[in-house]
Amino acid sequence: MRRLIVILAAWATLWTCAQVRVGISWQRSADNYDRVIHAITAVGAEPVIIEQLRLPGLEYEDINIANRCLDEHGILLQPWAEQLKRDTWHGSRAEQALAGVDAVVFLGGGDVCPTLFATPQPWHGIEVETNHDATRDVSEYLTMTYCLDHDIPLLGLCRGMQLLGVVSGAPLIQDLGVYYDNLGKQNHYVHRSDCDREGNRHYVAHDVLVTDRGSLLWSIARTDTIHGAPSWHHQVVGEVNGTPLRVTAITHDDGVDIIEAIERIDKRFALGVQYHPETAVRKHLDHESDEHLFMSVQEGLAYFRALVQAAQARLNP
Numbered sequence: 001m002r003r004l005i006v007i008l009a010a011w012a013t014l015w016t017c018a019q020v021r022v023g024i025s026w027q028r029s030a031d032n033y034d035r036v037i038h039a040i041t042a043v044g045a046e047p048v049i050i051e052q053l054r055l056p057g058l059e060y061e062d063i064n065i066a067n068r069c070l071d072e073h074g075i076l077l078q079p080w081a082e083q084l085k086r087d088t089w090h091g092s093r094a095e096q097a098l099a100g101v102d103a104v105v106f107l108g109g110g111d112v113c114p115t116l117f118a119t120p121q122p123w124h125g126i127e128v129e130t131n132h133d134a135t136r137d138v139s140e141y142l143t144m145t146y147c148l149d150h151d152i153p154l155l156g157l158c159r160g161m162q163l164l165g166v167v168s169g170a171p172l173i174q175d176l177g178v179y180y181d182n183l184g185k186q187n188h189y190v191h192r193s194d195c196d197r198e199g200n201r202h203y204v205a206h207d208v209l210v211t212d213r214g215s216l217l218w219s220i221a222r223t224d225t226i227h228g229a230p231s232w233h234h235q236v237v238g239e240v241n242g243t244p245l246r247v248t249a250i251t252h253d254d255g256v257d258i259i260e261a262i263e264r265i266d267k268r269f270a271l272g273v274q275y276h277p278e279t280a281v282r283k284h285l286d287h288e289s290d291e292h293l294f295m296s297v298q299e300g301l302a303y304f305r306a307l308v309q310a311a312q313a314r315l316n317p
Helices: 002-018 030-042 078-087 134-149 159-167 176-183 216-221 277-285 297-315
Strands: 021-024 046-049 103-106 154-157 204-210 225-231 245-253 256-264 270-273
Touching: 021 030, 021 297, 030 046, 030 277, 030 297, 078 134, 103 134, 103 159, 103 297, 134 154, 134 159, 154 159, 154 297, 159 256, 159 270, 176 256, 204 216, 204 256, 216 245, 216 256, 216 270, 216 297, 225 277, 270 297, 277 297
Parallel strands: 021 046, 021 103, 103 154, 154 270
Antiparallel strands: 204 225, 204 245, 245 256, 256 270
């Protein structure tokens, strides 16, 4: 009888988890969803691709924001950025697009338009780092502000963390190489590899220091030092003063602290990490040659499992 109870309890857990629908923020290429889809399904939840959201009044050509609404670098012009920051998700299709979605993952990718910062900044001026996608920025900004306003659990990965910072009023360091140069420090490429002979970059694995044992991140990682965090980025949240964010992890390199995780203190579960746990999962499952450098499958999946548990707690208070 006791064994039957245990079996039934296990089935009940799986059934409850299967009801959680985890949205994935919109981007252009379906190929980029694969790693996160696998992580979501591996923890027993249902992945849902969120539709593209559009800012009312902004001009579009097919799915893209019209060129006349962008500058020569593809950055959203300031008047439209100000409307987006002012109106947030209101007037968009966010409510319809997120109906029935219990949690959302925001993926990695290109630079966030600096016109969207609380205090706008000029473009960093590095031609090889010109990879803005204002169309995606607008869609994800609308999606994220709806999630925050409705306390829908969210997990931001790399760019997703940067967007959480921007939406919450934090500035971004637009290029770590320039930042290190301005400090008179050496960039050791801890956060992304230098270019190889073919001009390609690769993920690097580095340690992340958890700074708050009362944080969401600590409850996931259960350690003061996260080893083998897969990293590939050249931008990062600069600081969180005056925002509803707290810093919960850093890296320390050549005397410089770089923010690796942020959390919204006013929300149930709004966590951003500057690294890619989903990449660690995929590297191990694909048996890539460098898999031994990165966190384990279970360590990577722990972030998605925690997100699903937060969604369950919201559904069943």
